[in-house]
Each structure stands twice: as C-alpha cells, then as structure tokens.
Amino acid sequence: MNENKVVVLGGGVLGTQIGLMCAYYGYDTTFWLRSESSIGRTTPKIERYSGLMLEDLAAAKALVGNPMGAFMYPRGLIRSWNDATVESIDELLETGKKNLTDRIHIELDREAAVKDAYIVIESMSEDPEAKKNVYSQFRDLLDEDTILVTNSSTLLPSMFAEYTGRPDKYCSLHFANTIWKNNTAEVMGHPGTDPEIYAKVVKFAASIGMVPLQLHKEQPGYILNSMLVPFLSAAQGLWANGVADPETIDLTWQLATSAPAGPFKILDIVGLETAYNINQMKPAAQQEGTTENKIGKLLKEKIDKGETGVNAGKGFYDYTK
Numbered sequence: 672m673n674e675n676k677v678v679v680l681g682g683g684v685l686g687t688q689i690g691l692m693c694a695y696y697g698y699d700t701t702f703w704l705r706s707e708s709s710i711g712r713t714t715p716k717i718e719r720y721s722g723l724m725l726e727d728l729a730a731a732k733a734l735v736g737n738p739m740g741a742f743m744y745p746r747g748l749i750r751s752w753n754d755a756t757v758e759s760i761d762e763l764l765e766t767g768k769k770n771l772t773d774r775i776h777i778e779l780d781r782e783a784a785v786k787d788a789y790i791v792i793e794s795m796s797e798d799p800e801a802k803k804n805v806y807s808q809f810r811d812l813l814d815e816d817t818i819l820v821t822n823s824s825t826l827l828p829s830m831f832a833e834y835t836g837r838p839d840k841y842c843s844l845h846f847a848n849t850i851w852k853n854n855t856a857e858v859m860g861h862p863g864t865d866p867e868i869y870a871k872v873v874k875f876a877a878s879i880g881m882v883p884l885q886l887h888k889e890q891p892g893y894i895l896n897s898m899l900v901p902f903l904s905a906a907q908g909l910w911a912n913g914v915a916d917p918e919t920i921d922l923t924w925q926l927a928t929s930a931p932a933g934p935f936k937i938l939d940i941v942g943l944e945t946a947y948n949i950n951q952m953k954p955a956a957q958q959e960g961t962t963e964n965k966i967g968k969l970l971k972e973k974i975d976k977g978e979t980g981v982n983a984g985k986g987f988y989d990y991t992k
C-alpha cells in the first residue's frame with residue numbers, strides 16, 4: 672500500500688475541491704471518473720478551484736499584521752496563521768502551485784485508479800443507488816487495507832457499509848463547500864467502523880488542512896446541519912409569516928450574538944435552490960396554508976426571477992453593487 676496515494680471517486684464540485692486539498696498537501700491524488708465526457712466536465716473545475724485557492728493564498732499576504740487577518744485567511748491552506756509571514760506564504764504558493772499540477776492524475780480505469788491506495792474518498796452525486804452501485808464495482812478492486820470514506824451530506828454510512836465489502840474500514844468524512852476556507856471535516860462512523868480506522872481518518876483529515884470534528888454516533892445532518900437546517904427554517908418561517916423582513920431578522924441575529932452573518936446571508940451563500948429542495952422535502956410543504964408551504968412559494972418566486980443567491984449576484988441581498 673502507498674500511504675501517499677489518495678483516490679477521489681467523482682469529480683464534481685466537492686470531489687474536485689477535496690482532491691485539490693490532498694494534492695496541495697503533497698498526496699498523490701487520483702480522480703476516478705467514469706467516462707471521457709466526465710473528464711471534460713472535471714478538468715475546468717480543477718483549473719477553476721486551483722486558481723481560486725492560489726488567489727486566496729496570495730491575497731492572505733496582505734492580511735499579515737492585520738488583526739482581522741485571523742478571521743479572513745484561508746484556514747485550510749495555512750496551518751498556523753500566527754506564524755505566517757509574507758515569505759512563508761510565498762513558499763506555500765510555490766509548493767502549492769507545483770503540487771496542484773504535478774500531484775493530480777485522472778484515471779478512467781477502476782483497477783488502475785485504486786491500486787495501492789491508502790484512502791478512497793467517495794464524493795459522487797447524492798444518489799443512494801448510484802453509490803451502492805459504485806461501491807459494488809470497487810469492492811473487489813481495493814487493497815485489503817485501503818480505507819473507504821463517503822462525503823455524503825444526508826445519507827448515513829450504515830446504509831452502505833455492507834456494499835463496500837469492508838464495513839470495518841468505512842465511515843463518513845464530510846467536508847464543507849469552499850473547503851480551503853471552510854475547513855471542517857466531520858468524521859462519523861457507523862456501528863461497525865473499526866475505532867483504529869476512525870482514528871486514522873481523523874489523522875488524515877488533519878493532514879490535509881482540515882479541522883477534524885468527531886461524532887460519537889451516526890446523526891443525519893452531522894453536527895453542522897443538525898443545527899443549521901432548523902435555524903434557517905425558523906428564520907424563513909418568520910419571513911414567510913410576515914413577522915419581519917430578512918434584513919431585520921439578520922440584524923437581530925447579528926446584533927444579539929455578534930455573529931458575522933445572519934440566516935438570510937447564509938441562505939444566499941448556500942443557494943436558494945438548495946434551501947427550496949430541503950423545504951419541499953417536508954410533507955407540510957405540500958399543504959396549503961402551512962408555514963412550509965408559504966416558504967416554498969416565496970423561495971420559488973425568487974428562484975424564478977433568477978435571484979438564487981451569491982453565485983447569481985442576487986438573492987436576499989444584491990451582490991452586484
């Protein structure tokens with residue numbers, strides 16, 4: 672086994688970001704993609720996210736000595752902000768740039784992709800059948816000792832453990848979007864995960880610039896979304912029931928808790944389509960007159976106008992000004 676080899680299954684938004692963080696920290700990183708057309712979709716993402724990572728790293732030089740720097744630097748890319756200097760960031764830029772090109776491989780052949788891998792990170796679409804199918808395709812190709820993790824946001828590892836052929840070496844390792852800045856890694860086993868493997872996954876997460884956050888048991892939504900989803904729903908309920916407008920709700924939260932952003936700013940970052948999809952999954956969303964139904968209608972109006980959040984330039988706030 673090659674302790675320096677990482678494989679990412681899936682080259683979507685998160686898969687690409689995870690692979691790039693591994694390469695940045697010197698792991699030989701292979702993206703397994705299922706077809707030539709997937710290569711055409713993943714290559715521009717690799718270029719885009721590597722560019723953003725290096726841009727954010729270069730911008731951090733201007734933050735050295737600024738007391739606000741500690742809140743603004745790309746946390747996943749600089750291990751210790753207190754020790755950072757312009758020179759040390761220049762060195763990171765040099766090795767980072769090199770690693771982000773030299774350490775990345777794309778492979779279509781399953782066997783060649785995972786041969787000798789230390790860890791395989793599954794980050795495919797959130798589709799349980801597709802995940803089961805891919806685990807079944809890989810189960811006999813992985814080395815005996817290879818660790819397998821899933822980045823699934825909403826599905827539990829116990830749903831898939833039996834399909835992996837290595838339940839003891841399988842758990843969740845859940846990252847957040849824009850991983851090089853928001854460097855959380857929630858580590859969640861299922862009842863059959865070997866504690867030694869769990870500990871290795873925690874160590875691995877730290878080795879790629881993440882802060883490992885350990886869950887002691889399975890929890891849908893992990894730690895973050897178990898808190899965030901109800902919080903955002905409560906804020907949307909206040910808006911949909913006409914209690915207060917989004918700006919006032921955000922202001923209340925920020926003034927009272929010193930938080931840097933309120934729920935509607937967070938919704939703009941998450942994206943209104945995702946908020947809408949989460950809301951519509953609730954049975955009450957289909958019943959006329961419920962708070963969830965009102966939230967669904969209001970979100971849909973904004974989505975139809977193209978006001979889907981920060982990426983679109985407008986959501987609850989206007990980002991074009």
Ligand SMILES: NC(=O)c1ccc[n+]([C@@H]2O[C@H](COP(=O)([O-])OP(=O)(O)OC[C@H]3O[C@@H](n4cnc5c(N)ncnc54)[C@H](O)[C@@H]3O)[C@@H](O)[C@H]2O)c1
Nearest residue numbers: 681682683684685686705794795796797801823824846848
């Ligand atoms: N987007 C986020 O903010 C976010 C955050 C944390 C975790 N996640 C999780 O990460 C995973 C991937 O999400 P994403 O946002 O990167 O999705 P995405 O749609 O951007 O990418 C999905 C990738 O899976 C590939 N894929 C789909 N079906 C496949 C199959 N049968 N065989 C091989 N490849 C297949 C697609 O080609 C694509 O490369 C999901 O489990 C999601 O829950 C996403």
